[in-house]
Amino acid sequence: MALPVALRVGPGYLCLSRAQYDTLYAAPLSAARLRELYGFPAEMAGRLDWRSVAVVLPEFLRRTGLAYCDFLALWRSGHVLFENGASRQDGNTHPDEHADAHGFPHCPPCCADDYVLHFPEASSVDDALARLAVFIRLWRSLHCLPGAGYGFAELSDICAVLGLTAGGKPNPGFIAQLAAFQILRDDWSLALGVDDTAPDGASAADRTRLLGLWPAPGTRPSAGRSTTCWRGSKTVPNASTPRGGARAASRATGRRNS
Numbered sequence: 001m002a003l004p005v006a007l008r009v010g011p012g013y014l015c016l017s018r019a020q021y022d023t024l025y026a027a028p029l030s031a032a033r034l035r036e037l038y039g040f041p042a043e044m045a046g047r048l049d050w051r052s053v054a055v056v057l058p059e060f061l062r063r064t065g066l067a068y069c070d071f072l073a074l075w076r077s078g079h080v081l082f083e084n085g086a087s088r089q090d091g092n093t094h095p096d097e098h099a100d101a102h103g104f105p106h107c108p109p110c111c112a113d114d115y116v117l118h119f120p121e122a123s124s125v126d127d128a129l130a131r132l133a134v135f136i137r138l139w140r141s142l143h144c145l146p147g148a149g150y151g152f153a154e155l156s157d158i159c160a161v162l163g164l165t166a167g168g169k170p171n172p173g174f175i176a177q178l179a180a181f182q183i184l185r186d187d188w189s190l191a192l193g194v195d196d197t198a199p200d201g202a203s204a205a206d207r208t209r210l211l212g213l214w215p216a217p218g219t220r221p222s223a224g225r226s227t228t229c230w231r232g233s234k235t236v237p238n239a240s241t242p243r244g245g246a247r248a249a250s251r252a253t254g255r256r257n258s
Contacts, residue, residue: 010179015144024137025164026172029130037133038063051125055085057104057115064136068108070152075104079156080131085118123168134170135159147186154192157204161211177214185210 005013011021023033035043040050053059061071075082084104109115122128139155142148150158162177164170184190193209195202205211 005176005180005183007176010176013179013183014148014175015141016175020137020141021175024134025170025175028169029133031126034126034130034133038129051129054129055117055125056113057109057117058112060117064132065140066136072104072106073152074132074136077152077156079135079152079159080119080128081121082117082119082128085116086114127168131165134164138164145182145186148182154194154208157208157211160204161208161214181210181214184213 011018016025023029029037035050038050038054040054043050045053054063057071060066061068066074104115119125119128135152135155138159139150139152142150142155158178158181159174162174162181164174185192190210192211195207195209198207205214
């Protein structure tokens with residue numbers, strides 16, 4: 001399902017400026033811009049490459065503005081796969097009795113400097129840090145909307161289905177799709193329809209049923225996911241176009257002007 005939302009409406013509805021859209025969502029980040037997003041004025045931070053500093057847990061938290069509980073939610077979402085690299089280097093797969101293997105403790109660690117982000121499947125550290133930076137900023141931006149305070153796991157599913165990236169690069173059409181998704185939810189008061197019983201390995205659209213309206217390219221939404229949407233215990237029929245499309249444009253314009 002693809003709902004028509006103009007580019008001029010999409011960013012404004014999601015509390016994004018055109019500059020934010022152009023920098024974060026329309027084209028890949030340059031090396032210099034990525035470094036600046038993490039607050040480093042130069043390639044070297046003292047005697048170390050800035051990347052070596054940014055992946056140390058306390059520095060990563062400070063430079064992304066995340067609380068430790070939010071960091072854990074980010075890690076568990078799996079949007080960008082990472083693990084505790086320090087445990088790989090010293091052979092200690094359980095650096096803390098309350099941590100998962102190659103993982104992070106459930107509470108803020110006493111020796112936080114011993115924890116280092118390692119990206120086992122990323123093509124490069126720059127690629128992983130760029131994806132994290134964009135994802136975290138999107139998560140924070142959406143919290144300006146009353147109905148878009150998504151957790152990292154929910155947002156990861158949304159990004160997977162709506163296509164935050166395409167072919168490893170930013171998808172310029174993602175923000176329009178996300179705005180359409182949010183307008184649909186806001187105008188119809190739709191819940192996400194999260195299925196807490198979904199098995200491990202379930203697709204994002206199976207875990208978050210409303211996303212079944214946006215099938216993968218070349219596929220059709222399954223009847224179980226797309227024929228009804230959830231609003232509490234009631235069901236409402238799907239709509240090809242959300243109510244209040246003109247109101248959405250007006251609200252987005254109002255946000256840009258405020």
